[in-house]
Amino acid sequence: MTRVTVKTTINHRKYELAPDPNQTLLDILREELGLTGTKRGCEIGQCGACTVLIDGRAANSCLVLAPQIDGKEILTVEGLASDGRLHPLQESFMDHDAVHCGFCTPGMLMSAKDLLDHAPHPSEEEIRVGISGNLCRCTGYVQIVDAIHDAAERLGKKERIEN
Structure with a gap:
């Protein structure tokens, strides 16, 4: 071919x-x-x-x-990581125990990044819709949603500090 x-x-x-x-x-x-x-x-x-x-x-x-x-x-x-530092999403996933077997985590992180890049302060419903194309067999998504919400807050604080 x-x-x-x-x-x-x-x-x-x-x-x-x-x-x-x-x-x-x-x-x-x-x-x-x-x-x-x-x-x-x-x-x-x-x-x-x-x-x-x-x-x-x-x-x-x-x-x-x-x-x-x-x-x-x-x-x-x-x-996602830069200069040897984890992205705030990665840090939040670890802090909220949102990583279980880890298989879905890379895709979940990328969907979450897309969401936060386009909706920096999402509601819980927006987060759930934003990750609805990602399946996780290990969790009920609560820790993942919490981690994304926390990452949004971290990114918001980082943005305020840099400005």
Whole structure:
């Protein structure tokens, strides 16, 4: 099969890739680039384990084909932390024991980042809607919702301090 040339930015690093046009972003991340934080779950876009941000919006990487990432900016869970410091979402998830088996956590974090980037002060209902595409088999979501709410507060305080 003819390969395509794709220029993209992943976790703030520019790449020029030559994937098979039927290859998914999930496969590129895990198999070509070794970014295994993005999990392979259902592979039909229903579990959210493979959620990444594409141009700042949550997307199931198992449903995105290689040509669709050309010119796009992609952020995975590996790109959340910066300068060796966890992102406030990651800190909140740890502080609220919102990480159990950990399988859903990367996708949940990315959906939460999308939510907080676009709705910095979400209600509980907005948080639940924001993570509704992510399944967790270990929790009743209470700790996850609490962690996202806490992260929103932390990010708000950080923003006020920086201004």
